[in-house]
Amino acid sequence: MQATPAITEPVLFILLSLAQQPRHGYSILKDVEKMSDGRVRLSTGTLYGALRRLLEEEWIERHQEDNTSRGRQGYKLTSHGRRVLRQEVARMQQLTRLATLRFARREA
Amino acid sequence: MFASEMLDVFRQAQADAANRSISWCMVFYMREIAGLFGGAARERLRNLPASGDCKLKFGGSMNQQPRCHFPRFAILMMTIIFVLVLEIIAKGEGLSHYLIRLSAVGGPPLAAGQERWNLGNSIQHWPSHYGLISGVAMGFLIAWAVGVAAWVFAYLLRRTGAQHFDQTQSWPVNH
Numbered sequence: 001m002q003a004t005p006a007i008t009e010p011v012l013f014i015l016l017s018l019a020q021q022p023r024h025g026y027s028i029l030k031d032v033e034k035m036s037d038g039r040v041r042l043s044t045g046t047l048y049g050a051l052r053r054l055l056e057e058e059w060i061e062r063h064q065e066d067n068t069s070r071g072r073q074g075y076k077l078t079s080h081g082r083r084v085l086r087q088e089v090a091r092m093q094q095l096t097r098l099a100t101l102r103f104a105r106r107e108a
Numbered sequence: 109m110f111a112s113e114m115l116d117v118f119r120q121a122q123a124d125a126a127n128r129s130i131s132w133c134m135v136f137y138m139r140e141i142a143g144l145f146g147g148a149a150r151e152r153l154r155n156l157p158a159s160g161d162c163k164l165k166f167g168g169s170m171n172q173q174p175r176c177h178f179p180r181f182a183i184l185m186m187t188i189i190f191v192l193v194l195e196i197i198a199k200g201e202g203l204s205h206y207l208i209r210l211s212a213v214g215g216p217p218l219a220a221g222q223e224r225w226n227l228g229n230s231i232q233h234w235p236s237h238y239g240l241i242s243g244v245a246m247g248f249l250i251a252w253a254v255g256v257a258a259w260v261f262a263y264l265l266r267r268t269g270a271q272h273f274d275q276t277q278s279w280p281v282n283h
Contacts, residue, residue, distance in 0.1 A: 024117075025113060025114070025116070025117035026116075026117045026120045026121065029117065029121060041139065042143070043139045043140045043142065043143025043144070044114050044117050044118045044121060044140060044143065044144075045114075045140065045143035045144040045145075045146065045147035045148075046143040046146065046147060047117070047143075048110045048113075048114050048117075048147070049147040049150060049151065051110070052110065073113075
């Protein structure tokens with residue numbers, strides 16, 4: 001089994017963006033900006049560097065958009081990518097629960 | 109692989125930024141430049157071999173060097189360039205002394221065939237065609253240096269694999 005690369009915040013946002021629906025590059029940029037309330041703004045280079053790595057890891061795959069005359073291609077999550085994203089979200093939930101507990105104990 | 113698609117996305121983002129304030133535009137371009145260099149650096153680091161694999165090897169030709177291979181010819185060229193730089197510095201110093209002495213004399217410039225200059229109480233001897241010869245030599249040196257610089261530039265371009273850009277493909281062809 002190959003090692004899971006670290007999921008950085010931009011990568012997490014990209015995966016979350018694609019979890020909802022397949023998207024093309026510019027749509028991912030805008031969605032990440034919207035999801036993070038403008039805090040995370042990806043540059044084109046950062047976006048495509050991340051997309052390339054995600055394609056290599058087979059977390060995402062290319063997706064042909066049918067409804068555009070330009071034949072634009074987008075990206076969508078693979079089942080493996082969705083599983084990795086779920087694991088990451090579960091890990092973050094566990095971390096959040098733990099942090100909440102620790103804070104609660106200290107304040108009690 | 110992503111060249112045309114990246115360009116397309118960049119143009120859309122650029123058009124979006126153009127509709128906003130100047131400061132927004134500046135931040136956009138700075139972010140894009142930083143992202144470009146950051147991405148290139150990350151890719152470079154990713155492609156670096158493990159430290160144990162990278163042993164500097166000497167020898168070989170200039171053609172398609174394997175990773176970490178240092179051509180012997182480059183060492184020779186570097187040595188020649190170094191010696192020439194030293195020589196040019198020495199010539200430059202000589203020339204500057206010559207000009208200082210000329211300005212101290214305050215007389216007319218050296219005429220063709222004139223061999224002696226009276227500098228205060230001392231007599232200085234200069235070759236009659238010193239200026240011409242050194243000028244020609246300097247011209248050759250400059251031309252040579254330009255040639256070497258062009259060669260180094262072409263060599264570095266080749267090392268980056270830029271000659272393969274025309275073979276890049278944005279998307280795989282579906283058969």
